[in-house]
Amino acid sequence: xxxxxxxVLEYILILGFSILVSxxxxxxxxxxxxxxxxxxxxxxGVLLGSEMDGLAIYPPDTFNNYIEKHPRLKxxxxxxxxxxxxxxxxxxxxxxxxxxxxxxxxxTRSVYNADDRECMGxxxxxxxxxxxxxxxxxxxLTNIYYNPAFSDNYFITTYDVVWV
Amino acid sequence: xxxxxxxxxxxMDKNGWVTIDxxxxxxxxxxxxxxxxxxxxxxxxxxxSVREIAEAKILEENIAEIIDxxxxxxxxxxxxLKMPPKIGNKSYSITINSTGVYIxxxxxxxxxxxxxxxxxxxxxxxxxxxxxxxxNISNIKFRxxxxxxxxxxx
Numbered sequence: 001x002x003x004x005x006x007x008v009l010e011y012i013l014i015l016g017f018s019i020l021v022s023x024x025x026x027x028x029x030x031x032x033x034x035x036x037x038x039x040x041x042x043x044x045g046v047l048l049g050s051e052m053d054g055l056a057i058y059p060p061d062t063f064n065n066y067i068e069k070h071p072r073l074k075x076x077x078x079x080x081x082x083x084x085x086x087x088x089x090x091x092x093x094x095x096x097x098x099x100x101x102x103x104x105x106x107x108t109r110s111v112y113n114a115d116d117r118e119c120m121g122x123x124x125x126x127x128x129x130x131x132x133x134x135x136x137x138x139x140x141l142t143n144i145y146y147n148p149a150f151s152d153n154y155f156i157t158t159y160d161v162v163w164v
Numbered sequence: 165x166x167x168x169x170x171x172x173x174x175x176m177d178k179n180g181w182v183t184i185d186x187x188x189x190x191x192x193x194x195x196x197x198x199x200x201x202x203x204x205x206x207x208x209x210x211x212x213s214v215r216e217i218a219e220a221k222i223l224e225e226n227i228a229e230i231i232d233x234x235x236x237x238x239x240x241x242x243x244x245l246k247m248p249p250k251i252g253n254k255s256y257s258i259t260i261n262s263t264g265v266y267i268x269x270x271x272x273x274x275x276x277x278x279x280x281x282x283x284x285x286x287x288x289x290x291x292x293x294x295x296x297x298x299x300n301i302s303n304i305k306f307r308x309x310x311x312x313x314x315x316x317x318x
Contacts, residue, residue: 029195033195037199044207044210048214052217055221057220057273059271063273074275076221134209135206
């Protein structure tokens with residue numbers, strides 16, 4: 001009986017300690033998991049945005065705008081995605097969420113004009129934010145440009161795409 | 165009797181361990197699965213969307229290439245073009261004029277340049293290619309020894 005009593009006590013101690021560690025790390029795990037989801041969604045958005053730029057298929061308003069101001073963008077161009085990083089930017093009392101800014105690095109050798117590149121970068125950023133909103137079902141919380149995008153505990157904005 | 169009780173307690177201990185292990189694993193799964201599902205569904209949707217747009221672009225480029233090929237073939241050259249019924253279960257429309265081939269797909273427009281030439285559709289100059297229809301694209305001699313591309317529905 002003593003043996004069994006000791007066994008049960010050790011078990012309870014280990015179990016209690018395990019539960020304590022699990023509970024204390026649960027919020028951390030959840031936070032990391034959310035960040036992981038944000039970054040995975042952002043990558044999906046980069047893929048779609050760069051394909052849209054690459055294939056040169058746009059909404060009608062944008063298409064007409066490009067005919068006048070950015071004729072180079074009427075034809076496709078090759079875009080290479082390099083990397084995406086995030087910067088935590090503290091807590092925002094307005095949205096009551098933590099703020100993240102995403103910075104995307106990409107490369108293209110077929111478009112040299114800075115304004116054209118900015119248009120392409122804006123499209124990539126748009127699809128990045130849209131993809132994040134879709135993943136977290138927060139499309140109704142933001143505007144038509146999905147700026148900022150929202151996850152459960154973060155609100156996400158984007159830097160201009162860095163062309164290298 | 166004592167052995168039976170000890171066996172019973174041992175058995176309870178083992179069951180307890182299994183249950184707690186299962187609960188911990190289940191909690192981890194509960195936290196992880198929704199995010200993985202969201203990522204996977206988002207990625208699948210992205211890939212499907214890219215595939216459809218790429219198919220639309222390929223169709224547009226093929227038509228532009230065919231028109232250029234018929235034009236460069238000289239008078240008498242023709243090509244029979246069968247339009248696909250849909251692109252990825254979605255409707256589309258193709259418009260052609262002398263500046264290029266335009267595709268309208270999923271409320272997006274894309275264009276592909278062609279050699280600047282006179283293109284007509286029988287009596288009409290506004291050329292709209294409809295899905296699931298067959299067209300004959302032919303090169304004929306026009307006035308002043310210039311060539312003209314005529315697109316007719318078969």
